[in-house]
Each structure stands twice: as structure tokens, then as C-alpha cells.
Amino acid sequence: MRRTVRSTFLTLFAALMTLPMQAQDLLAKEREALVELYKATGGDQWKNSWDLNTPASQWYGVKVRNGHVVRLDLFNNQLTGTLPSSIGKFRSLEYLNLSFNQLTGTLPKQLTELRSLRILKLEMNRIKGELPAKIGKMTALREVTLFNNFIGGELPESLGNLKNLEVLNLSSNNLRGEIPLELGSIEKLEVLGLFENQLVGNLPSSLGNLAKLKELVLANNMLGGAIPLEFGNLASIEILQIQNNRFQSFDGLYKMPTKNLLAFDSDDKKFRPQFKSFSIDRTRMADTKFEDDDNEDEDDHK
Known part of the structure; x- marks a missing residue:
């Protein structure tokens, strides 16, 4: 009995002693991935560069917790080049902001390995290619903002699996095809921006399921058919911009709540809703933002 207890104690002691070393080893692997990102995006020319001879936890825009990189914020930092596939090694990353840079190339499919990621901001770059088909596996996502790039292809149906998503802004890209009906299953969605793409077809009636939706910006596409009568269920809608499309019927607009x-x-030209409290510039594109207004600590997103 004593021998068994002692054996168990030694096993637990050995496990506890190895935990810090495991954390260090993991951080070393993530450090290598950070260095790859640095080299692939012209790190020596960044506005705020890294001293690779210092610990990664001291590098600009990097936050480490428990031996893992949890935040990477290089907003407006003069990044060039392409995102390396090693971006997928940051398995504990919660916040990624590489917006307002000059990144080119395509989104690596390894991006979908970031299963802890809540915030993904890559707007105002020059990224092309398509959205990863398996983006729906990133179920922790709360915000995906990629406006003003050159992303093409169709919207993946797997977007409907992002049940925690609150903001999806893919405006000013080269997206084509139809809006998948699966978007109507993202019940927490508050902002949907698809302005200025090449989207066609009818609006799915499932969009009427988005009771929390506040902003719906679909202007400057080639959408047609009728505005779904289900738009009458958009109880939280505050901003709706659907001009410069090819709709044949606007009857669904008259079903909508307009108090907000x-x-x-x-x-x-017949539908003239009363605005909530004041007149607002009707030419404003609500989804196009040119500043970093989401620079808070990642803990604020919990």
C-alpha cells in the first residue's frame, strides 16, 4: 500500500515538474511561428518592429498567457507579403488584428485551425483568393471583418456554423454567387456587411430569422427578386442599405419594423420610413470604417 501511494506521489510530482517545461517548449514553437510571420511580412520594415533577441512576450502587439500567444495585434504596422501557413500554430490565439496593412496573397487554409479565435480583423489589405471552405470550424468566432480586400469566390455555407458570430463584414471585395440561406441560422448576428461585391440571386428568406440584426448592408451588388416578407421579423434593425441592386419587388420593406x-x-422611392430620432446622411455606407475601434484587451470579448 505504501509503495503504491509513494509511486502515485512520484508520478504526480514528475508531472507537475514537467508542466513548466512543456509550456516553455510550446511557447518556443509558437515563437518560431511568430518569427516566420515576421520574416514573411517584412518585419524589419514594420512601423513597430520586433527585437528577435528578446522574449516573444515583449514584442509589440503580442500578448502571452500561460505559455501561449493569445493576442496578436499589428494594426496599421506596415506589414507586406503574405500570411505564412504557420499562422495555424497559434492554437490558443483569441484575437488577431492585421488590418490596415499591405498584405497580399491568399488566406492560408491553416487559418481554420485557430479554434480559440474570437476576433479576426484583416480589413484594408490586398488579400485575394477565397474564404476557407472550413471557416465554419472556427466556432469561437464573434467577429470576422475583412472588408476592402480582393477576396473572391462564393460565401461558404459553413459560415452558418458560426453560432457565436456577431459581426460579419465582407464588404468591398469580389464575392460572387448567391447569399447562402445558412447565414440565417447565425442567431447572434448583429452586423452583416456585404456591400459592393458581385452577389446575385434572391435574398434568402432565412435572413428574417436574425432577430438581433442591427445592420444589414447589401448595396451595390446584383441581387434580384423580391425583398422577403420575412424581413418583417427583423425586430432590431437600425441600418438597412440595399440600393443599387436589381430587386423587382419591395413589398417586404413594408412589413419591416421601422421604430429603430x-x-x-x-x-x-415610395417607402419613406420615419427615422428613430434624427435625420441621417442617407449616402453613408455604415459598414466602411477607416479606424481601429476595437483595440481593447481580449478579455473584454468574453
Whole structure:
């Protein structure tokens, strides 16, 4: 009995002693991935560069917790080049902001390995290619902001698996095809921006399921058919911009609640809703932002 207890104690002691070493080893692997990112994106020319001879936890825009990189914020830092596939090694990463840089190339498929990621901001770059088909596996995502790039292809149906998503802004890209009906299953969605793409077809009636949706910006596409009558269920809508499309019927607009509207634009000249409290510039594109307004600590996103 004593021998068994002692054996168990030694096993637990050995496990506890190795934990710090494991954390260090893991951080070393993630450090290598950071160095790869640095080299692939012209790190020596960044506005705020890294001293590779110092610990990674001291590098600009990097936050480490329990031996893992949990935050990487290099907003407006003069990054060039392409994202390396090693970006997928940051398995504990919660916040990634590489927006307002000059990144090119395509999104590596390894990006979908970031299963802890809550915030993904890559807007105002020159990224092309398509959204990863398996983006739906990133179920922790709360925000995906990639406006003003050159992303093409169709919207992946797997986006509907992102049940925690609150913001999806893919405006000013080269997206084509139809809006998948699966978007209507993202019940927490508050902002949907698809302005200025090449989207076609009818609006899915499932969008009427988005009871928390506040901003819906679909202007400057080639969408057609009728505005779904289910738009009458958009109880939280504040901003609706659907102008410069090819809709044949606007009857769905007359079913919509308008008490919370702050901005509205369509090609139907008959529908004139009363705005909530004041008149607002109707030419404003609500989804196009040119500043980093999401620079808080990642703990604020919990």
C-alpha cells in the first residue's frame, strides 16, 4: 500500500515538474511561428518592429498567457507579403488584428485551425483568393471583418456554423454567387456587411430569422427578386442599405419594423420610413470604417 501511494506521489510530482517545461517548449514553437510571420511580412520594415533577441512576450502587439500567444495585434504596422501557413500554430490565439496593412496573397487554409479565435480583423489589405471552405470550424468566432480586400469566390455555407458570430463584414471585395440561406441560422448576428461585391440571386428568406440584426448592408451588388416578407421579423434593425441592386419587388420593406431605423437606402422611392430620432446622411455606407475601434484587451470579448 505504501509503495503504491509513494509511486502515485512520484508520478504526480514528475508531472507537475514537467508542466513548466512543456509550456516553455510550446511557447518556443509558437515563437518560431511568430518569427516566420515576421520574416514573411517584412518585419524589419514594420512601423513597430520586433527585437528577435528578446522574449516573444515583449514584442509589440503580442500578448502571452500561460505559455501561449493569445493576442496578436499589428494594426496599421506596415506589414507586406503574405500570411505564412504557420499562422495555424497559434492554437490558443483569441484575437488577431492585421488590418490596415499591405498584405497580399491568399488566406492560408491553416487559418481554420485557430479554434480559440474570437476576433479576426484583416480589413484594408490586398488579400485575394477565397474564404476557407472550413471557416465554419472556427466556432469561437464573434467577429470576422475583412472588408476592402480582393477576396473572391462564393460565401461558404459553413459560415452558418458560426453560432457565436456577431459581426460579419465582407464588404468591398469580389464575392460572387448567391447569399447562402445558412447565414440565417447565425442567431447572434448583429452586423452583416456585404456591400459592393458581385452577389446575385434572391435574398434568402432565412435572413428574417436574425432577430438581433442591427445592420444589414447589401448595396451595390446584383441581387434580384423580391425583398422577403420575412424581413418583417427583423425586430432590431437600425441600418438597412440595399440600393443599387436589381430587386423587382419591395413589398417586404413594408412589413419591416421601422421604430429603430437610423439609416435606410433602397431603390424603392415610395417607402419613406420615419427615422428613430434624427435625420441621417442617407449616402453613408455604415459598414466602411477607416479606424481601429476595437483595440481593447481580449478579455473584454468574453
